[in-house]
Amino acid sequence: MLSVLGLGALGTLFGSHVQAGISGLLNSVHANGLASVLPGGGQFTIYTVTNGYPAAPADYRLRVGGLVERPLSLSLGDLQSLPATHLTRDFQCVTGWVVSGVHWVGVRLSDLADHAGVQPSARAFRFTSFDGVYTESLTLEQARQTGAIVAYSMLGAPITREHGGPVRLYVPDMFGYKAIKWLSGIELVTQAPPGYWEQNGYPVNAWISGQPPAAPKV
Numbered sequence: 001m002l003s004v005l006g007l008g009a010l011g012t013l014f015g016s017h018v019q020a021g022i023s024g025l026l027n028s029v030h031a032n033g034l035a036s037v038l039p040g041g042g043q044f045t046i047y048t049v050t051n052g053y054p055a056a057p058a059d060y061r062l063r064v065g066g067l068v069e070r071p072l073s074l075s076l077g078d079l080q081s082l083p084a085t086h087l088t089r090d091f092q093c094v095t096g097w098v099v100s101g102v103h104w105v106g107v108r109l110s111d112l113a114d115h116a117g118v119q120p121s122a123r124a125f126r127f128t129s130f131d132g133v134y135t136e137s138l139t140l141e142q143a144r145q146t147g148a149i150v151a152y153s154m155l156g157a158p159i160t161r162e163h164g165g166p167v168r169l170y171v172p173d174m175f176g177y178k179a180i181k182w183l184s185g186i187e188l189v190t191q192a193p194p195g196y197w198e199q200n201g202y203p204v205n206a207w208i209s210g211q212p213p214a215a216p217k218v
């Protein structure tokens, strides 16, 4: 019987049942408390690749070095005294969870690079974490295209230890794995080395939509 019906006829006959089935499924997902896997409904899942959440040393400094004219060593206060950028954007992990409308405050990565003076041979940033393991990278062009910030505030408050405080990266339009936590080092390098998760199978192309936005942010 089914084999003699065309796809158009199937759609007409069963379309309304298919619709009801999908909304029923979504309702049961909500009822089971799994709403965080659905766009818009979520909360952060806290990640670490070490055994815990490292505490910042009392003499915390963010170091900017590598292919720069003037290496920087910035306290949290130094960072907070630089011109601030506020962003409210969705945060999306490559595994599927999304948190909508997260508020971030920080300093543009491209501004920090300008302060340090980028040498002509530099093409990318390499980031390190004081967890001692996690790394990430971004090309200079991607920093400009995304308007990435070195963030010290998140969700309306100083970034908590679990979320990577005192300082983490936030990269608009890219998956969450770019947002390295417990940021301690920014090095200007000739090309972007794959980050921790990129060496472990996540795509080096981290654009959520697969490609950069049409108009550069900065």
Ligand SMILES: Nc1nc2c(c(=O)[nH]1)N[C@H]1C(S)=C(S)[C@@H](COP(=O)(O)O)O[C@H]1N2
Pocket (backbone or CB within 6 Å): 044, 045, 046, 047, 048, 049, 092, 093, 094, 129, 131, 134, 162, 163, 164, 175, 176, 177, 178, 179, 180, 181, 182, 197
């Ligand atoms: N140092 C460090 N940074 C990290 C990670 C991590 O495990 N360690 N996980 C990344 C991933 S995959 C995501 S989705 C976000 C999650 O941010 P959250 O832990 O604040 O929820 O942090 C990113 N930055």
Ligand SMILES: [Mo]
Pocket (backbone or CB within 6 Å): 092, 093, 094, 095, 176, 177
């Ligand atoms: Mo993630």
